[in-house]
Amino acid sequence: MEFTNGQRAEILVEALPHIQKYRNKTIVVKYGGNAMINEELKLSVMKDLVLLSLIGIKIVLVHGGGPEINDMLKKIGKQSVFVDGLRVTDKETAETVQMVLAGKVNKNLVGLLQNAGGKAIGLCGIDGKMFEVEPLDERLGFVGKITDVDTSVIDAALDAGYIPVISTVGSDSEGNVYNINADTAAAKIAGALKAESFFSMTDTHGILEDVNDPSTLISKINVSDAPALIKKGIISGGMLPKIDCCTEAIRRGVSKVFIIDGRVPHSLIIEILTDEGLGTMFV
Amino acid sequence: MEFTNGQRAEILVEALPHIQKYRNKTIVVKYGGNAMINEELKLSVMKDLVLLSLIGIKIVLVHGGGPEINDMLKKIGKQSVFVDGLRVTDKETAETVQMVLAGKVNKNLVGLLQNAGGKAIGLCGIDGKMFEVEPLDERLGFVGKITDVDTSVIDAALDAGYIPVISTVGSDSEGNVYNINADTAAAKIAGALKAESFFSMTDTHGILEDVNDPSTLISKINVSDAPALIKKGIISGGMLPKIDCCTEAIRRGVSKVFIIDGRVPHSLIIEILTDEGLGTMFV
Amino acid sequence: MEFTNGQRAEILVEALPHIQKYRNKTIVVKYGGNAMINEELKLSVMKDLVLLSLIGIKIVLVHGGGPEINDMLKKIGKQSVFVDGLRVTDKETAETVQMVLAGKVNKNLVGLLQNAGGKAIGLCGIDGKMFEVEPLDERLGFVGKITDVDTSVIDAALDAGYIPVISTVGSDSEGNVYNINADTAAAKIAGALKAESFFSMTDTHGILEDVNDPSTLISKINVSDAPALIKKGIISGGMLPKIDCCTEAIRRGVSKVFIIDGRVPHSLIIEILTDEGLGTMFV
Amino acid sequence: MEFTNGQRAEILVEALPHIQKYRNKTIVVKYGGNAMINEELKLSVMKDLVLLSLIGIKIVLVHGGGPEINDMLKKIGKQSVFVDGLRVTDKETAETVQMVLAGKVNKNLVGLLQNAGGKAIGLCGIDGKMFEVEPLDERLGFVGKITDVDTSVIDAALDAGYIPVISTVGSDSEGNVYNINADTAAAKIAGALKAESFFSMTDTHGILEDVNDPSTLISKINVSDAPALIKKGIISGGMLPKIDCCTEAIRRGVSKVFIIDGRVPHSLIIEILTDEGLGTMFV
Amino acid sequence: MEFTNGQRAEILVEALPHIQKYRNKTIVVKYGGNAMINEELKLSVMKDLVLLSLIGIKIVLVHGGGPEINDMLKKIGKQSVFVDGLRVTDKETAETVQMVLAGKVNKNLVGLLQNAGGKAIGLCGIDGKMFEVEPLDERLGFVGKITDVDTSVIDAALDAGYIPVISTVGSDSEGNVYNINADTAAAKIAGALKAESFFSMTDTHGILEDVNDPSTLISKINVSDAPALIKKGIISGGMLPKIDCCTEAIRRGVSKVFIIDGRVPHSLIIEILTDEGLGTMFV
Amino acid sequence: MEFTNGQRAEILVEALPHIQKYRNKTIVVKYGGNAMINEELKLSVMKDLVLLSLIGIKIVLVHGGGPEINDMLKKIGKQSVFVDGLRVTDKETAETVQMVLAGKVNKNLVGLLQNAGGKAIGLCGIDGKMFEVEPLDERLGFVGKITDVDTSVIDAALDAGYIPVISTVGSDSEGNVYNINADTAAAKIAGALKAESFFSMTDTHGILEDVNDPSTLISKINVSDAPALIKKGIISGGMLPKIDCCTEAIRRGVSKVFIIDGRVPHSLIIEILTDEGLGTMFV
Secondary structure: OOOOHHHHHHHHHHOHHHHHHHOOOEEEEEEOHHHHOOHHHHHHHHHHHHHHHHOOOEEEEEEOOHHHHHHHHHHOOOOOOEEOOEEOEOHHHHHHHHHHHHHHHHHHHHHHHHHOOOOEEEEEOOHHHOEEEEEOOHHHEOEEEEEEEOOHHHHHHHHOOOEEEEEOEEEOOOOOEEEOOHHHHHHHHHHHOOOOEEEEEEOOOOOEOOOOOHHHEOOEEOHHHHHHHHHOOOOOOOHHHHHHHHHHHHHOOOOEEEEEEOOOOOHHHHHHHOOOOOOEEEO | OOOOHHHHHHHHHHOHHHHHHHOOOEEEEEEOHHHHOOHHHHHHHHHHHHHHHHOOOEEEEEEOOHHHHHHHHHHOOOOOOEEOOEEOEOHHHHHHHHHHHHHHHHHHHHHHHHHOOOOEEEEEOOHHHOEEEEEOOHHHEOEEEEEEEOOHHHHHHHHOOOEEEEEOEEEOOOOOEEEOOHHHHHHHHHHHOOOOEEEEEEOOOOOEOOOOOHHHEOOEEOHHHHHHHHHOOOOOOOHHHHHHHHHHHHHOOOOEEEEEEOOOOOHHHHHHHOOOOOOEEEO | OOOOHHHHHHHHHHOHHHHHHHOOOEEEEEEOHHHHOOHHHHHHHHHHHHHHHHOOOEEEEEEOOHHHHHHHHHHOOOOOOEEOOEEOEOHHHHHHHHHHHHHHHHHHHHHHHHHOOOOEEEEEOOHHHOEEEEEOOHHHEOEEEEEEEOOHHHHHHHHOOOEEEEEOEEEOOOOOEEEOOHHHHHHHHHHHOOOOEEEEEEOOOOOEOOOOOHHHEOOEEOHHHHHHHHHOOOOOOOHHHHHHHHHHHHHOOOOEEEEEEOOOOOHHHHHHHOOOOOOEEEO | OOOOHHHHHHHHHHOHHHHHHHOOOEEEEEEOHHHHOOHHHHHHHHHHHHHHHHOOOEEEEEEOOHHHHHHHHHHOOOOOOEEOOEEOEOHHHHHHHHHHHHHHHHHHHHHHHHHOOOOEEEEEOOHHHOEEEEEOOHHHEOEEEEEEEOOHHHHHHHHOOOEEEEEOEEEOOOOOEEEOOHHHHHHHHHHHOOOOEEEEEEOOOOOEOOOOOHHHEOOEEOHHHHHHHHHOOOOOOOHHHHHHHHHHHHHOOOOEEEEEEOOOOOHHHHHHHOOOOOOEEEO | OOOOHHHHHHHHHHOHHHHHHHOOOEEEEEEOHHHHOOHHHHHHHHHHHHHHHHOOOEEEEEEOOHHHHHHHHHHOOOOOOEEOOEEOEOHHHHHHHHHHHHHHHHHHHHHHHHHOOOOEEEEEOOHHHOEEEEEOOHHHEOEEEEEEEOOHHHHHHHHOOOEEEEEOEEEOOOOOEEEOOHHHHHHHHHHHOOOOEEEEEEOOOOOEOOOOOHHHEOOEEOHHHHHHHHHHOOOOOOHHHHHHHHHHHHHOOOOEEEEEEOOOOOHHHHHHHOOOOOOEEEO | OOOOHHHHHHHHHHOHHHHHHHOOOEEEEEEOHHHHOOHHHHHHHHHHHHHHHHOOOEEEEEEOOHHHHHHHHHHOOOOOOEEOOEEOEOHHHHHHHHHHHHHHHHHHHHHHHHHOOOOEEEEEOOHHHOEEEEEOOHHHEOEEEEEEEOOHHHHHHHHOOOEEEEEOEEEOOOOOEEEOOHHHHHHHHHHHOOOOEEEEEEOOOOOEOOOOOHHHEOOEEOHHHHHHHHHOOOOOOOHHHHHHHHHHHHHOOOOEEEEEEOOOOOHHHHHHHOOOOOOEEEO
16 A cells, blocks of 8 residues: 555654653563564564664663574584473583574674664673673573673663664673573563663564454553463463563563564554554553 | 554654654754644644654754734734835834744744644844844845854754744844844854755745646756746746745755745655655755 | 042952852842833843853843833733723733733843843743743633743753843643733742842832831841731732742742842842842841 | 782882873784683783773774684584685675674673673674675675774773674675674774774784794884885795784874784783783884 | 942943953963062952952962062071072072972962962972973073973863962972973963963063153053064063063963053952053053 | 793783772872881882872872971971970961971972872862861960861862872961871871772881781771770870871771881882782771
């Protein structure tokens, strides 16, 4: 469908109150998983982020990269060991994760943001000692838990006008590298930055009453109601840890937390710059 | 017609390269005459300006106010005297002009910009000694000619984040008030600010080859070709002084000068944030 | 009488301790009414203000303009309606007030300050949303009451080295313009700025024990004693609302409030830079 | 051998004039190859850099990582193709280089600097569009040539008090990643920063008259004499491209360029903070 | 004689144009010799300087102290040696000069300025390596000649809001202390600061046509006419070196240089803040 | 003994953790008495201070000058009067102290620091009204007690990059000069600056259990234990007032206070930049 430029202009102007609401605020966007695989969609998300940064929103992009990590582990013929059904991250795996996330996925996102006209800088939890890390569970090896976030290097990047793009690996004082769950890390960063909003872009519709029926989307959840929803089984499986992150971000002072569907084109723009709410908002 | 939010988002993202081009640049917009009478249109222009300022463009609004001045002169029963067919601006008329422009039209525009969510401040050529003025022609009384523009007060307003709204009256060292042609003043201000662009919003389509046929719009004129167009009669009448202002603005270092149709809704947004050029551009 | 330059120098040096006391402090001066009609006196007040600003005092000038408003209303043949003896401000009257105050009186004061060598900028309550206004009394029409003062635009002007000159008109969110009592507005501004002093320049000697005998001037009143003075009839008539403003300014944190006689040449300079106190001080 | 603290203090004080010479100056250190393999030596170099940064020298660290790249290429079973005896960098190889350099070597150096008490940030030529790249030779695939260096992101890091650690990969506007020779890139960065000095840490003694006799070290070479030395065969083999970088750095405004022996413990400290010159200086 | 406060105010206001002319400008005042002996006069000069600094003039005070030095030399029983009729400054004399000037006269002036309400800081040519000194004439011992002035420490003092008070002693790189003629030093400082004006306060009326007749004061001398006046004998004796300083200050970019009579109460204020010129101005 | 440059470099690097601990912290060093007489030692202390300032420590040097004062008093033939065994400081003595301290000792230290490559500025308690003083004991004449320290002028000097060197003389509001005990003044300054450390350089080993046996040095004293040590006679004589200063500095917020032996070469460097503690530390 074609739009006239008059229609285009009208739509731009209608975004005005939304722009005013978010201007000069900081938002943290967790982006990853399958929503990141589709190249066209990825480009579109990058453009969305650049647009949001140009209208004066301070963007912090935290990314995962599971599929690329798995490809690389396969490529080097790495066999994973499991303990109680959980994958163990040995030294070689941790280093591969670091390499793939901080060296490949991260810098590629930086490149895409810049080709879309933004200014970006690629960081990981090691830079400026952003993450203080300890092992999450001794049996799982180099899977880390963030005990403290130092946002100095993020603040410096934002102040200098860059979009910080962050890989969620960190190291301890002995130089051991740890892989850290990207959702958890992003929520901790959002909390440490006292961000206005935290957006978790997933490849789901959000929280559904009936997981098979997108029309049953719950558009707003009060964190105090989360336990009941878990009990009822509405929040379950892979969504459970995401909910934990969302509630923790709220507890640490983030005003609004959203789970949005990264597969919908321009879902961030729709959520932030239109009247429509696409996914589930936590308050 | 209704748009989906997906379409809205897409359109917003397509404005990205245009936003990047104008970000952190200064533009001077001359707004006046009949384009300013329609209240709905006026509100729409104010929203456009606020949007442009929110995406990082430094806006300077220069306004006229002929119709309001005429209404007021009629109200106080002022009869104009003419010399060689030109209206003489006596002391009472000049004071009325000052009062209507700087007290009514100006502050009302400030109020509208602010109700649209902007931050604005109303100034005239007297504030901060912005204009140095001398009589244009002794016979015409208090009609002024700007001999110098001191942009300090405009810069201070822009630096503090306000949209300066400027009435084109000024005073000389004896305190006499002068009415100054708004097009000329706006062009001088644009030149003094080394603005990126100067937009003259008129109630015409722009420069037309055939004045009765809007499809003959000349979308681009090189200032060096202006004399030939005047000779051919394509530029004539009330458009002549506007052309003078445009060519002077270009000469003083403004990169691009536009005559655009203020009657078209969102014409500024269309001109700045879409691929379409509505009026005539001078280079 | 002629002074030698040695005498002049001596007098300048004797002002030293007074200058030190006020340096870098903010003072709000309410100037209006009959004290503003005499042109020579007005020029002299402007010079006083410029001198005070040059020795490092931050001056905020708030003005009224009753006589000019009345002249204009008469000129346009406007008949006032009265309710319970109080003049009703209808839309046309409010717009006339705005035009005369913000367009004529204000910019003329700016021009005079600048011709005296100062740097000034003319503002009203609409600029930078300085005043939040609601109707004072529905029956009186567009007579406003200030519910909040945002001093950002005043601060920006002072920081950039300008003397802000303020007309006391404001607008509500629907764009209706309101006339606001200048004494009340000035006191609110002084309070919001946490000004060092607030000077109300009147055309009286100050508060007199016997209104017919200037020698009975009360030079200092503790605000807690005001009710008694009102009861005794010493403060009455037009002075009553001024007293209200003075006591409110004190309550909002202004250190010293003065009612001084604007008809005495250089009364501000005498009050601020000499040992003499001309009018009545409230503490 | 043990030192008394008195001796320690004396030595510290003797460094004074050297500290004064370099304080607040920028130096670029190229570190790589075999000098980077020995873990103990690497730690020692990191400590040296942190010390230099603490005494007020602005350090920019540019690193290579040939051995780690080769290990990784072997691990994924990548066979190299050669054209005219030169290795071709295909897409997969370029991506592996990016991953190893920017993801592993770079962040590990950042971690080491921080464990030694410094503040560091890991960057590559993609961050902040630091490098503008084009193919060096179409036949070699993704081997890049830097056509322009934008130091903004380096400046921002230095201003915020971080040691920028830079991997020499870059991308073009289509997102293709290129491997860039670290010596060349470091020299270009030094030139673009107008660095005080450029140190190329190698695993050789410097330039020797007789390559087998360390006692024949040439401690100072005037760039204008380089061609003669090349002709005589004194500069040859792998040293030739290094010499090109050194002379280019000098031409681009770097005051002093050094080839120093990275295998000597604390060679940077010796070169900068003592009277001794370890390697070859170009002027 | 008594003044009314109205007269006082009038006189203050008449100083307005003079204040405007000097505001934010730097003036260097050389104060010394007999004009400094009278305690009452000294206090009065200090008040004048504080007043000038409070109205926004940047004051640099350079002082001599011949009489105090002579007193001290006498007290310690020091006999002077003469070479060709010129007094030789041996090490002990130089140290006594340093002690008396920088320790006594200087800090006492600082104390007086502060008791008059100013903020002052006492410096000498050694502080911040303000003076680079070499012997003026080997035969005269430690009499110095300034070869360069580094104004950093003066600028730092002015920027922090202090009146720098400067003793004209300096030291060479071996730590030898030199006495430097205060007039010469003050003129050099004025030149290095590109001061607006340089005032040399003496105990004479200025340059007189007839040295015995104060009514023959030459109020303005063009430096190009100085040689002729010297030839005619009008400028002679102790005035000769002062003239040299004045002409050098003019040559180094000081706009106006004055020789004024320090014995006249408030002579600086009269010269700067009234229409009267007391002494001789060089242009 | 000769060191290789490799050894030198190693020692420099070993200072790293110490540098990190003190960087950007303020330390106050009291230097005086006999430790200041030996010229070679004095030069060495100055170099130490410059080194410490170059590695980013903010140094404030407070000095005494007893021996020079005594020399001068003897030179002018001044006989001291005693009251109850305490020397009376009459006006002439106080002025001599001021002259010798602020004019000679102070500026000479400034000169030495600068010849060692530092940037220094000489101040006394009169500059910027640093000290508010009252008589310590009426019978002792002009011996002062500091009732308040205004650190503005010290802060300004440190901010501008200078080492402030301070003589402990001050004046009261009548201009009387007072001599102030340097230890007490230094401790007050350290407290007012909330310094990290206060170093009192003496010509003793520190506090000894047995005053005749240096091996009985008490390396650490908790201020709460001081009374017991005084009772036991371990702290006695001239050490008593020093202890008072140390405990007061601790009470006023200085973290660590040291009495160190100024006769040991580089004792400050040893104390600050090595693992060794030379003297006695109070906590």
